[in-house]
Amino acid sequence: MKTSFKTILSLLIATILVVSCSRKKDKFINRNFHAVTAEFNSLYNGYNALEEGRISLNDAYFDNYWDVLPIERMQISEEVMLPGQSKNENFSRAEEKAVKAIQKHSMNIKGKEINPQMDEAYLLLGKARYFDQRFVPAIEAFNYILYKYPASDKINQAKVWREKTNMRLDNNELAIKNLKRLLKQEQLEGQDLADATSMLAQAYLNTKSVDSAITQLQIASTSTKNNDERGRYRFIQGQLYNKLGKKDSANLAFDKVIDLNRRTPRIYMITAYLEKFKNFDFENGNKLEAQELLTKLEENRENRPFLDKIYHQIGEFHLNNGSDSSAMAYYNKSLRTNSPDRLLKAKNYETIGDMFFDNSEYATAGAYFDSTMSNLKLNSKPFRVIKRKRDNLEDVIYYEAIAKTNDSILHLVHLPEAERLSLFESYVSNLKEQAEEEKEQAEAAERNANTGLVTANNIPSATNAVGARGGLPGQAALFYFYNPTTVAYGKNEFVKVWGNRALEDNWRWSSKGSVATSTNATGSTNDLSALASDEERFDPQFYISKIPSEEKEIDSISKERNYAYYQLGLIYKEKFKEYQLSKSKFQNLLESNPEERLILPSKYNLYKIYELLGENDEASIAKAEIIKNYPESRYANILEHPELVSDKDENSPESLYEALYNLHEQQKYAEVISKSEDYIKRFDGEPIIPKLELLKATANGRLNGFEAFKTGVNHLSVTYANTNEGKQAQKIINEVLPKIANTDFVEAIDSVTTHYKVVFQFKDTERNNIPTFKKELDSVLKEVKYYRLSSSVDLYNPQTTFVLVHGIKNEAVAKTFKQLLTDKNKKKIIKPFFVISSANYQTIQIHKNLEAYLNPNNQ
Missing domain, CATH: 1.25.40.10 (Tetratricopeptide repeat domain)
Known part of the structure; x- marks a missing residue:
């Protein structure tokens, strides 16, 4: 009987399940079966995946507290995803669960959805797409809810999420319009009100309506049930008040964040404290009380993750209070925390650089500005500002280094022999002491290493571990960073090559090299000692012998x-x-x-x-x-x-340079060269000189060819290496000269379309005939049919000038140029000519090798 009852019960349950699985029948069992299955299976797993993805998104997001925070923590990626790809697998899984719930449990009967969980499924689908940054498909899902489920209890959430998506698509005005209508038409409460007003605040921020944003954030912070959100909203309120210059209101908002204490993320509380310190009134405020509070923040163990920001703010406090040394100490402390906030590091480096700049220590300031740029986004506005500042320091660093080095050398040159000897004996004595210390350290390290070998051999696990690191099987050895002998050797080699360098950024810069003794007089003795043999290194006469003695060198x-x-x-x-x-x-x-x-x-x-x-x-x-x-x-x-002296003095170097450049444009190269040499002597030492040198080199190259140009730019790059013109000359040497150095002529290839020139030569004695000939030639060229020809005058060298015909693309046509002319015009143009391709014409102008081209052996 029991068996029969169980069988009947099983069949009954199976029948009910089979019947309830139908999505075409509007029955109580069917509706609730699909609703419950969708809610506690697909949607439950989908929302779990969505939450995991949202948490990972928040963890990966890095808030920039130097700017107004966004309402929502979400990093928009510029990466383009292919169809089927996802930025986060959790969101992809959430979308799959939503789609599964819709496909398997939707009950659309007679155009009406009767499964009450389907609006939840579409909401999950839209959220998953939104967080996956597929905003157009997301807005379709939210719109479907509004269209198909107007009576849903999720309708307000769908409206808010749709406007969030609209804002991501830069439809801020539309979002403001729809959210204001929602708040007017519906009596929203609790989290729905907080979500709507916070999103409206973000839309106002996007459209620069700061006052309106503050009002909506106040409502959102009061309505939300989430303390994380409350802390963020109030912190943003404080930032916005600061933006409007209302420091008192900002401080009240930050106090509300601080009052939340552990109920909101600690970063909001710490940053609220620091923002209040930025608003501190140094004229009327209690500095002692403020400093005590900063010290309390610094010493609180719970604040260790935020010491980078705290140290920076303490540095700011001391800087504004006139304590530069204390400020620099704290900025350096902030840097030593290895903060992940690159903008914070950039501000630390920039502030320290500015302090050195204000103290006229430009070389050191330049190094800090380099570190600043390395922590800024390339080509951003802050990067360009620092780069301009750094570029302005380039020359002063360069010339200060020359002045310092040469002053040191000249000081040694003029020292009496006895003082020289005393100076270098003292230096050598220090070197010997240092060498003895290094030797003792190396011997002690070797003894320790040998002891370590014996101990390690007695421990099988150690032997195996070493073997796994690459040592011989059964032989113990120390990882080289743990071997004092190896470390000591490495240190010595480093000092030999680089000298004593401080542990800091950009340590390889020449300006970072240490001075051998306490005085600059010894110059670069570190470099000498590193290159010297052991015997020379400890001999004072070796260093004395390196001091210049010839009058010409001095x-x-x-x-x-x-x-x-x-x-x-x-x-x-x-x-x-x-x-x-x-x-x-x-x-x-x-x-x-x-x-x-x-x-x-x-x-x-x-x-x-x-x-x-x-x-x-x-x-x-x-x-x-x-x-x-x-x-x-x-x-x-x-x-x-x-x-x-007018605003534009005709005799000023700049005006004379402009006039000289105009002569260059007129191909009066000999006059340009002559006047350049005169002006270089007249204005020697003035900033215009490198420009004149470059113009002179260019004119010399156009008049006398490749070798003259090469000599000119080499002189410019060496003599004025640190000017813009000197750098330009060096670029020409590296990139341009190798490309034009070849003197070979290019063979014409019929299948390749090129341009040819018809060239008439005029010697120096015929130069006065050129204007008349060119005028006649131009009138003739106008009558040539089928070709658009033109002429120009081009100087070849001091003895020869060319008149060229341009516009011919076929060598045969160019060689039979006169066949293009009418019989009447042939009589006007009787002067002989030669034909040359554009590439070969460039070669003869660069290398002045016309004779080689006209020689039949080279044609």
Whole structure:
């Protein structure tokens, strides 16, 4: 009987299941079966996957607290995905579950959906697509809910999510319109109200309506049931108040975040504290109380993950309070935390760089600006600002290094023999002490290593571990970073190659090299000791022998140092407005027996600096001296007749350069070269000189060919290496000269379309005939049928000028050029010509090898 009852019960249950599986019958059992199955199977798993994906998305998102936070933590990826691909497998799985619920449990009978879980399924489908950043398919899912399920209890959620998606598609005005209508028509409460108002706030932020955004965030922070959201909304409120300049209101908002304490993520609380410190009133605020609170934040163990931000803010506090040394210490502390916030690191580096810049330590400032750029997005606006600042330092770093090095060498040159010997004996003594310490360390390390070998051999597991690391089976050895002998050897080799370098960014820069002794007098003795043999290294006479002794060499070093002084004076005066520094450089130059070419411009610049500094007596003395000792100079003329100097002085270097460039355009290359040489002598030492040198080299190349051009750009790249023109010359040497160095002519290939030129030669004695001939030629070319021909005049060398015909693309036609002319016109153009392809014409102009081309053996 029991068996029969179980059988009947089983059959009954099976029948009910089979009957209820039908999606075509509107029965109580069918509806509830599919509703329950969809809710607790597909949708449950789908929402779990969606939550996992959302958490991973939040964990991967890095908030930029230097700007107003977005309402929603979601990083928009620019990566283009192929059909079927997904940015996050969790969202793909959530979408699959939603689709499965719709496909297997939808009960669309007579155009009406009777499964109450289908609106939930479409909502899950839209959310999964939204988080997967497929916004158009997502908005379709949300619109389907609004169209098919107007009575759904999820209708308001669907409307909010649709507007979130609209904002991602940059339809902010539409989102504002729809959300305002939703808030007006529906009595939203709780989380629905918080979601709608927070999204409306984001839309207002996107359209720069900050006031409206603050109002909506206030409603959202009050309505939300999620403390994480509440902390974020209130923090954003504070940021927006700061943006409007309302510091008191901002501080009240940040206080509300702080009051949440552990109920919201700690990062919001810490950053709220730091934002309040940014608003601190240093004139009227209690500095002692503020400093104590900062110290409390620093010492709280729970705040260790945020020490990078805390140290930075303490540095800011000390900087604003005038304690530069304390500020720098804390900025460096912030950097040593290895913060993942690249913008924070950039701000630390930039601030330290600015501090060194303000102290006129430009080389060190340049290194910090380099580190700043390495932490900024390439070609972003902040990157370009720092790059301009860094580029302005390029010249001063370069010339300061020259001045410092050459001053050190000249100091040694003029030291008495006894003082030289004493200096280097002291240096060698330090080297010996250092070598002894290194030797003792190496011996101790070797003893420890041998002890370690014995111990390790007695431990099988250690032997196996070492063998696995690449050692011989059964033989124990230490990983090389743990072997003191190897480490000591590596350190010594490093010092030999690089010298003593501080542990800091950009350590390989030449400006980072350490000085061998406490004085600059020893110059680059570290480099010498690294290259010397062991015997030479500890011999003072070795270093003394390296000091220049020939008058010519010393004079060259002195000239280079003086020119560096002059350039530094100009840079400090014109670029950085550091008039005191500029004055000292020019004064040092004039005291150093400079070349004649630098004396007058230096005195004139000193006169201008005295005026700018209000040192009128010194300015009067300098002015009188220039007028008395250099009466024929341009500077004396300017000082005596300032009213005659217009905004665009025709005799200024810039105006003369423009006139010279116009001559270059007119192919008057010989005149350009002659006048360039004259101006280079006249304005020697002024910034215009590299431009004149480049123009001269170009004109020389056009007139005299490749070798003359090569010589000119080589001179420019060496003599003015750190100017823009010098760098341009170096680029020409590296990239252009190798491409045009070939003197071979190109064979014409009939299948390849090229251009040919018909060339008429005029010797120097015939040059006056060129205008008449060209006018006649132009009139003839106008009558040629089927071809659009033109002519031009091109200088070949000082003795030869070409008149060319352009527009012919066939060699045979070019060679029979006269056949294109009428009989009447043939009589007008009787001068002989030759034909050449454009490529070969370029070769003869570059290398001036016309004779080689016209020689029958080379045709």
